[in-house]
Amino acid sequence: MARMTMIEAIRAAHDEAMAADDRVVVFGEDVGFFGGVFRCTQGLQAKYGKQRCFDAPINESGIVGAAIGMAAYGLKPVIEIQFADYVYPGFDQIASEAARIRYRSAGDFTVPLVIRMPAGGGIFGGQTHSQSPEAIFTHVCGLKTVIPSNPRDAKGLLLSAIEDPDPVIFLEPKRLYNGPFDGHHDRPVVSWKNVDEGDVPEDDPVPLGKAKVRREGADVTVLAYGTMVHVAQAACEETGVDCEIIDLRTLVPVDLPTIAESVKKTGRCVVVHEATRTGGYGAELVSLVQEACFYSLETPIERVTGWDTPYPHAQEWDYFPGPERLGAALKRVMEA
Amino acid sequence: MARMTMIEAIRAAHDEAMAADDRVVVFGEDVGFFGGVFRCTQGLQAKYGKQRCFDAPINESGIVGAAIGMAAYGLKPVIEIQFADYVYPGFDQIASEAARIRYRSAGDFTVPLVIRMPAGGGIFGGQTHSQSPEAIFTHVCGLKTVIPSNPRDAKGLLLSAIEDPDPVIFLEPKRLYNGPFDGHHDRPVVSWKNVDEGDVPEDDPVPLGKAKVRREGADVTVLAYGTMVHVAQAACEETGVDCEIIDLRTLVPVDLPTIAESVKKTGRCVVVHEATRTGGYGAELVSLVQEACFYSLETPIERVTGWDTPYPHAQEWDYFPGPERLGAALKRVMEA
Amino acid sequence: MPAKPLSLHVPEPGCRPGDTPDFSNFEIPRAGEVTRPAVDVDPNEIRDMAFSIVRVLNKKGEAVGDWAGALSADELREGLRHMLTLRVYDERMLTAQRQGKTSFYAQHLGEEAVSCAVAGALAKGDMNFPTYRQAGLLIAAGYPLETMMNQIYSNAADPLKGRQLPICYSSKEHGFFTVSGNLGTQFLQAVGWAMGSAIAGDTKIAAGWIGDGSTAESDFHAAMVFASTYRAPVMLNIVNNQWAISSFQGIARGGVGTFAARGHGFGIPAIRVDGNDYLATRAVASWAAERARSGHGPTLIEYVTYRAGAHSSSDDPSVYRSPEEAAAWPLGDPIERLKSHLIVLDEWSEERHEQAKAEAMDTVRTAQKAAEANGTLQDGAQPSPRDMFDQVFKDMPPHLVRQRQEAGF
Amino acid sequence: MPAKPLSLHVPEPGCRPGDTPDFSNFEIPRAGEVTRPAVDVDPNEIRDMAFSIVRVLNKKGEAVGDWAGALSADELREGLRHMLTLRVYDERMLTAQRQGKTSFYAQHLGEEAVSCAVAGALAKGDMNFPTYRQAGLLIAAGYPLETMMNQIYSNAADPLKGRQLPICYSSKEHGFFTVSGNLGTQFLQAVGWAMGSAIAGDTKIAAGWIGDGSTAESDFHAAMVFASTYRAPVMLNIVNNQWAISSFQGIARGGVGTFAARGHGFGIPAIRVDGNDYLATRAVASWAAERARSGHGPTLIEYVTYRAGAHSSSDDPSVYRSPEEAAAWPLGDPIERLKSHLIVLDEWSEERHEQAKAEAMDTVRTAQKAAEANGTLQDGAQPSPRDMFDQVFKDMPPHLVRQRQEAGF
Ligand SMILES: Cc1ncc(C[n+]2csc(CCOP(=O)(O)OP(=O)(O)O)c2C)c(N)n1
Ligand SMILES: Cc1ncc(C[n+]2csc(CCOP(=O)(O)OP(=O)(O)O)c2C)c(N)n1
Numbered sequence A, B: 001m002a003r004m005t006m007i008e009a010i011r012a013a014h015d016e017a018m019a020a021d022d023r024v025v026v027f028g029e030d031v032g033f034f035g036g037v038f039r040c041t042q043g044l045q046a047k048y049g050k051q052r053c054f055d056a057p058i059n060e061s062g063i064v065g066a067a068i069g070m071a072a073y074g075l076k077p078v079i080e081i082q083f084a085d086y087v088y089p090g091f092d093q094i095a096s097e098a099a100r101i102r103y104r105s106a107g108d109f110t111v112p113l114v115i116r117m118p119a120g121g122g123i124f125g126g127q128t129h130s131q132s133p134e135a136i137f138t139h140v141c142g143l144k145t146v147i148p149s150n151p152r153d154a155k156g157l158l159l160s161a162i163e164d165p166d167p168v169i170f171l172e173p174k175r176l177y178n179g180p181f182d183g184h185h186d187r188p189v190v191s192w193k194n195v196d197e198g199d200v201p202e203d204d205p206v207p208l209g210k211a212k213v214r215r216e217g218a219d220v221t222v223l224a225y226g227t228m229v230h231v232a233q234a235a236c237e238e239t240g241v242d243c244e245i246i247d248l249r250t251l252v253p254v255d256l257p258t259i260a261e262s263v264k265k266t267g268r269c270v271v272v273h274e275a276t277r278t279g280g281y282g283a284e285l286v287s288l289v290q291e292a293c294f295y296s297l298e299t300p301i302e303r304v305t306g307w308d309t310p311y312p313h314a315q316e317w318d319y320f321p322g323p324e325r326l327g328a329a330l331k332r333v334m335e336a
Numbered sequence C, D: 001m002p003a004k005p006l007s008l009h010v011p012e013p014g015c016r017p018g019d020t021p022d023f024s025n026f027e028i029p030r031a032g033e034v035t036r037p038a039v040d041v042d043p044n045e046i047r048d049m050a051f052s053i054v055r056v057l058n059k060k061g062e063a064v065g066d067w068a069g070a071l072s073a074d075e076l077r078e079g080l081r082h083m084l085t086l087r088v089y090d091e092r093m094l095t096a097q098r099q100g101k102t103s104f105y106a107q108h109l110g111e112e113a114v115s116c117a118v119a120g121a122l123a124k125g126d127m128n129f130p131t132y133r134q135a136g137l138l139i140a141a142g143y144p145l146e147t148m149m150n151q152i153y154s155n156a157a158d159p160l161k162g163r164q165l166p167i168c169y170s171s172k173e174h175g176f177f178t179v180s181g182n183l184g185t186q187f188l189q190a191v192g193w194a195m196g197s198a199i200a201g202d203t204k205i206a207a208g209w210i211g212d213g214s215t216a217e218s219d220f221h222a223a224m225v226f227a228s229t230y231r232a233p234v235m236l237n238i239v240n241n242q243w244a245i246s247s248f249q250g251i252a253r254g255g256v257g258t259f260a261a262r263g264h265g266f267g268i269p270a271i272r273v274d275g276n277d278y279l280a281t282r283a284v285a286s287w288a289a290e291r292a293r294s295g296h297g298p299t300l301i302e303y304v305t306y307r308a309g310a311h312s313s314s315d316d317p318s319v320y321r322s323p324e325e326a327a328a329w330p331l332g333d334p335i336e337r338l339k340s341h342l343i344v345l346d347e348w349s350e351e352r353h354e355q356a357k358a359e360a361m362d363t364v365r366t367a368q369k370a371a372e373a374n375g376t377l378q379d380g381a382q383p384s385p386r387d388m389f390d391q392v393f394k395d396m397p398p399h400l401v402r403q404r405q406e407a408g409f
């Protein structure tokens, strides 16, 4: 068991997968010699050669489309989109092609492919380095969407994503790359190296489709993923509301039994995400919960989210749904 | 007042707008000499010249991106994407650019732009001529999303969309182009020319953001748009459930007061759309309704939608959420 | 001095309904004029080939020049039979569509040589990434006609389980990647597949396919960038049939240059070839295949041909182009040209041709009967609606199981 | 004989950390060698220009050849001052970023001539669609430095209300379209803007901007297709500074050809020019502007230069390239070269240069002081959080009003 940052954990997952299976190839903008702008692929080219880890031209459709071809050939590409904000040029290849090739060819061709991308804000990246576009993927049938909240899950989920026979969108909360972050941006930065959560066991895949109850509680169920898991923990501690915090980990297919069981117990639910509210993945969660737990609900399900504006630069902390905003919602549902 | 098909109504809206304002220009694949594969722009090139209505190269990003440039210059482009299924290559220009230029430039540049596209199934178009991608637009702040259900609204909403100072996504339910369609595909086709609903008044813009109560009722509120409005009417008649049917017409900004007032009255709500369920616009509607009307709801809000699979060719009618499926849901909520 | 007002240039085809077709500006070199370079030629040395047209068959039906001579009479007769079969297949399927037996069809009329001939340049295991207009690849690869028709009819025996629009075939075994419907996407995937083969140290190559109009799509560019950067073993085929639905090729091409010339900015060798000349088409494709297989990387090929029929069963070209244009097309009909050549060689005759046509008709009819016994889109046996929920993923996730239950299947 | 296994070609730069930079393969024509064609030249006649480099300033600092002679000494001195100002501005802003006064910065070191010189070729009312590395356009157009800095600091006086990442300026009045951050998108929008001007019968032209690495983006292709089809009055500027973050230009370019050569497939005239030569750069841009304004359509220009600094404040180039490479770059430093030229002309001196540098420093410092009085990202006055909800749409829709209330602003 080693203590790692999320970057190191992601690197380790690549390394294990590449060592175990020749078919795993890694490419993307700046991922080769340099090892990626966040250094998640550092050392892979030196270790596995230029044929298995290389730089790509700056064309996100090209990166996804080429990877689809390689996957159809029989390889297992793991590609990096430099920022999730830049995935849109590749969206057609993802939604129209990767997601539908197994179905439309009735299994004649398949696309085992992992598309990694750093997502989320909190680094003063402005509107083009902060987005959380998970909802445009979760709406596309044929895609799995995964987002870890800590190094251990990052490694375990990435290994499972690479194993998976179908395309997986793998969102990495970039604000968590180096340490946990609960939204208190004015407090000192903590490294994963200094917290127990930074412990990453070897060879321990985390299955896709399984949520994790991060904290058991009786009052209200908080559905969170990525950075928001830490925000939820802070809000819970600070308000004293006895939250049951569920880290979804996989958004599609979502672990509905775990969610429903919790909400049936607590009778209250708050959904939190960083993406804009309207049409966000939170809407799907609200729908699922009210479908599955209607008669257990004591108060309306609340959504605490980014606002329906582009992610602003200077007003980053007014936009970010931090522990205060979540805390207020927790109190509202408890008092409702 | 003339009786028109939806195609004629869309054509008439273009014609009126182009006659009234030199800045209105129309382009897209095959829209020039030919007048579009659905003939919605027929006659415009002959009447207004090649500089104001012309064919575009087959590049959806190019069409949107060029239109953004024109709009920033000071024109009012109205562009056609041949099928909504083919809008994805243009998604980056729509989501990253058109939707954010006013905001990021603080009003220095603006993008008055209408992006029209035929959407929805029911014509045996298979997975690439049947999609309803509204949810990927409604999640993007800075876009308005509109979808008419009849010729009158098609003309009136399109005129308002062209007037609008911001980018508008205009989805046209292609199965409604020539006549109303309630999902009974085995019954004879009806033309708009043969129904009163085909009446289209002159110069009668329909405001964006205003829903229309198509049928008043006491039992259950049905939230629908596009083709599903007609399906809802059929289901209502066939089940005898006293539905209040709301035709949303504009999805963003949505007319929440009209929705909330209705649900508070009926205490029940069914949401219906043709797109895949997970993360569909229906999820947003469910969330809004349960947020606004939680204490009035007597039963869980139901979603009746396309399945979470690509739109199949042969199984079109098993996929399409027709009056039977909706009717069953209506009965379920009444009996719950 | 105030500057002159600008105006927008909007290209127009030479001929609209009512006009007389005029191809006198279309430069066609004599057969044999363009010579065959070595496969390891420096792309810069053959820049001219992007502006000329490789041709083998002359007006008299003789095969001339150094691209000629590669094929035996048996091979030529086989090629002719493939084209005849494809033409009959198209006729029957178009009729079936009009009879309501299926929803949609798109034919190959006038451009049968392209897919039939290129198929011959590829080896077992190579992979095509075709558009909806390369059924000749399947016919030449021996994919059963009945299976093709099962797909067209979306019937109970359709290998794609009724999911796909007619003509969007898929057969890995026959080197035919599942057709998308989205233009351009697969041109790029072909490059990725070829990169995959190179990474794996394999010997297989890929062939990407795209129409003239679709070269405007962005994935065309992505394909060129990736193919040139990584020298992918891929043949990049542009089928320039002059039209993209109602848009003539000038809308995609700009005023100057050729589609083939797009290769030059990437250092990719580019060749234009007479796409109605079976021999030239096959020879050029074989050259490109050899290049790719020997590690010299991609070749861009523009097949100059003409879409003699409607775009698809949903299209009526008389609205936007002259009905006389097809007959005026200067490169003739690919079947007639190969037939004449075989007759010149004394390897064929009018009688044998009639007989071959009858045989093709017979084969297609027999297949059609068998296929219709499996059902058509509206009649007879159908794919199961239960199948609709399968293969979205390898293993059905819980939400799809729930939806299938909800659907009652 | 079994075929040889394929392998993937992955291009590599000539020099990595530890290697000795070697530009001996980089062909540089003598100054004056490439001649100036008429603006209505047939693009086919100047194909060579895409493989050569237009240069005016020779080693001795003389301006030679027929691209020379267009600018007065005053104009040259003004150009020099713009470049000096930009360089000082960059230094100060980088330092400010390191001091935590803002989040991000990207400098122009080594490529100041490109944006400063091209600005001079444009007229009031023309529109640039710049990337994040063309602040010279604003400086040369007289946009106040203080306002630029207000944007960098996201302070209370930021015209963009703190919404944008630093360096993503916007000023319609100064012909500077709002910078996106997404690569390539705006190259295409420039073409659309130019089409708009042509449709309106206006006389204004547009200038699109893109980096070498970003030419790989698909919107580059879309821009070329639309520009060529409609002969849009647009100047298409590729700034080839040899690097795209850690990726050398060969990753975007493939092995052969030049970025300029991409124009040939579209019939667009293409010129490469020494981007570190203020005179050559300005002359070529003026040629392209004149072409566009006279209705001859687009020109593709590749400015050959070198990114002497880090990609941005977030980047450390020593990890992926030799720190000696910048000094070995054979086209020199644009400021030094223009300075030498002015001295050769007897219109400048070392003393005046030092004085001009001091003046530039003074101007920038004064502006900075004023800007910092309006606040910085972390200190002092800030844009209002209430502003965050404005201008998503022209009129705020009800759901945003609700959200603003919920936010408590
Ligand atoms: C992305 C996308 N945009 C638009 C279409 C609609 N469409 C189908 S075929 C076609 C014309 C294609 O022309 P071309 O590439 O020349 O091929 P051809 O039909 O002539 O073989 C168009 C615009 C599509 N299928 N996909
Ligand atoms: C669509 C998109 N993909 C990726 C990025 C991340 N990115 C920012 S700058 C850059 C390199 C650009 O290089 P180049 O075009 O050569 O311009 P330069 O920085 O050298 O001026 C990359 C990959 C982006 N901003 N947008």
Ligand SMILES: [Mg+2]
Pocket: C211, C212, C213, C239, C240, C241, C242, C243, C244, C245, C307
């Ligand atoms: Mg065509």
Ligand SMILES: [Mg+2]
Pocket: D211, D212, D213, D239, D240, D241, D242, D243, D244, D245, D307
């Ligand atoms: Mg660069």
